[in-house]
Amino acid sequence: MRLITIFCGVTLGLIWTLPAGVEEDTHNYDESKVPAYSLPDPLLASNGSKITHKETWRRLRRVEILKLFETHVYGRSPGRPRTTAYKESVDPSALGGKATRKQISIFFKDDRTGPSINLLIYLPNSEKEPVAAFLGLNFNGNHSIHPDPGIMLSDQWMRASKEEGMIVDNRATEASRGSSASRWPVEKILARGYTLVTAYYGDIDPDFDDGFQNGVHPLFYEGTQSEPAPDQWGAIGAWAWGLSRALDYLETDPRIARRKVAVLGHSRLGKTALWAGAQDERFALVISNNSGCGGAALSRRRFGETVKRINTAFPHWFCKNFSKYNDNEDALPVDQHMLISVIAPRPVYVASAQEDSWADPRGEFLSAKHAGPVYRLLGKPGLDVESMPPVDHPVMTTIGYHVRTGKHDVTDYDWDQYLKFADKHLR
Numbered sequence: 031m032r033l034i035t036i037f038c039g040v041t042l043g044l045i046w047t048l049p050a051g052v053e054e055d056t057h058n059y060d061e062s063k064v065p066a067y068s069l070p071d072p073l074l075a076s077n078g079s080k081i082t083h084k085e086t087w088r089r090l091r092r093v094e095i096l097k098l099f100e101t102h103v104y105g106r107s108p109g110r111p112r113t114t115a116y117k118e119s120v121d122p123s124a125l126g127g128k129a130t131r132k133q134i135s136i137f138f139k140d141d142r143t144g145p146s147i148n149l150l151i152y153l154p155n156s157e158k159e160p161v162a163a164f165l166g167l168n169f170n171g172n173h174s175i176h177p178d179p180g181i182m183l184s185d186q187w188m189r190a191s192k193e194e195g196m197i198v199d200n201r202a203t204e205a206s207r208g209s210s211a212s213r214w215p216v217e218k219i220l221a222r223g224y225t226l227v228t229a230y231y232g233d234i235d236p237d238f239d240d241g242f243q244n245g246v247h248p249l250f251y252e253g254t255q256s257e258p259a260p261d262q263w264g265a266i267g268a269w270a271w272g273l274s275r276a277l278d279y280l281e282t283d284p285r286i287a288r289r290k291v292a293v294l295g296h297s298r299l300g301k302t303a304l305w306a307g308a309q310d311e312r313f314a315l316v317i318s319n320n321s322g323c324g325g326a327a328l329s330r331r332r333f334g335e336t337v338k339r340i341n342t343a344f345p346h347w348f349c350k351n352f353s354k355y356n357d358n359e360d361a362l363p364v365d366q367h368m369l370i371s372v373i374a375p376r377p378v379y380v381a382s383a384q385e386d387s388w389a390d391p392r393g394e395f396l397s398a399k400h401a402g403p404v405y406r407l408l409g410k411p412g413l414d415v416e417s418m419p420p421v422d423h424p425v426m427t428t429i430g431y432h433v434r435t436g437k438h439d440v441t442d443y444d445w446d447q448y449l450k451f452a453d454k455h456l457r
Contacts, residue, residue, distance in 0.1 A: 105349030177208030322389030
């Protein structure tokens with residue numbers, strides 16, 4: 031196997047802040063201590079042949095890489111369920127008449143019991159033709175993205191909140207309405223002529239290690255099975271599957287341009303967006319915001335959060351096979367630049383934050399850069415810069431990247447870049 035060898039560069043001077051619930055450890059946050067490592071070549075097939083034609087990439091190597099990620103990282107996911115039913119609620123004069131608000135419940139059983147996904151959709155009333163859409167999962171319930179009193183309050187399990195009164199006995203209260211609005215600039219998105227679609231990630235699978243007894247996993251157990259096999263989907267796989275089920279519905283809505291749906295996510299949901307976009311080629315554009323380890327960041331750099339740390343802290347996110355690579359990243363047959371590669375030739379945007387060392391901004395940049403050869407093979411430019419751009423200086427070709435001032439979050443600055451990128455590729 032031909033390998034791309036990378037040596038550590040100069041430090042970015044990043045400021046590291048510990049994520050909530052993670053104790054101080056001996057992991058590396060010093061760029062000068064990043065070990066030398068070799069990346070698998072996305073254009074070298076498992077039989078040793080070099081991929082030089084578009085058709086061979088699609089027929090052979092892309093399929094191989096997806097299979098490797100399924101087997102070793104995210105696990106196999108089921109396809110479309112046999113049964114899907116929709117229940118709709120529509121308000122054509124939401125937000126003072128600026129938007130049509132739709133709330134869609136997606137059911138997977140004929141009797142409409144069991145897990146369901148509740149979509150919140152804001153369509154701009156200023157647009158008469160079908161419009162492009164941003165689709166992403168949220169962390170705190172649909173009601174948290176905007177103070178709109180017409181949004182149904184989620185009744186699903188929620189993580190405890192530091193803010194008193196927002197979450198009581200792991201259930202949302204009215205006090206949590208609009209609590210995440212800073213991450214979802216609804217009016218700005220609508221004013222640019224885009225639709226916004228979101229769903230609470232806990233509808234699909236609650237984000238705690240319960241042995242996969244809740245959420246959508248049990249819908250697909252066979253026989254006496256009570257948990258996924260070592261190469262079957264974990265929570266990230268389930269959340270990505272849920273995004274595709276949301277897209278199934280969006281394809282039925284005549285007001286949405288079905289071939290112009292961008293999928294995006296932040297942090298663990300950024301990992302999810304990348305995996306959803308890699309598997310489902312119906313997504314026209316993919317956005318990763320501060321996705322870090324298991325998302326856009328190269329695992330072999332062992333910078334900030336590592337494979338061992340993420341598997342230890344969140345054993346339910348990935349397939350069980352991924353734990354084989356704890357402190358053993360060089361044995362992985364893939365790395366995250368290959369995940370971005372299989373999205374090609376579709377546009378992908380990777381965003382980092384200067385103070386988010388835990389997510390390894392340089393590793394996220396390098397992953398986007400090393401996907402470039404596949405994009406160029408398919409006739410599209412890669413990330414056409416030689417080195418990591420300065421803070422707050424976005425780069426946008428078919429691959430977009432920025433590292434912005436600030437911490438692990440989604441900000442107006444991030445959204446400004448995503449809207450520009452969407453204007454470039456979806457208009």
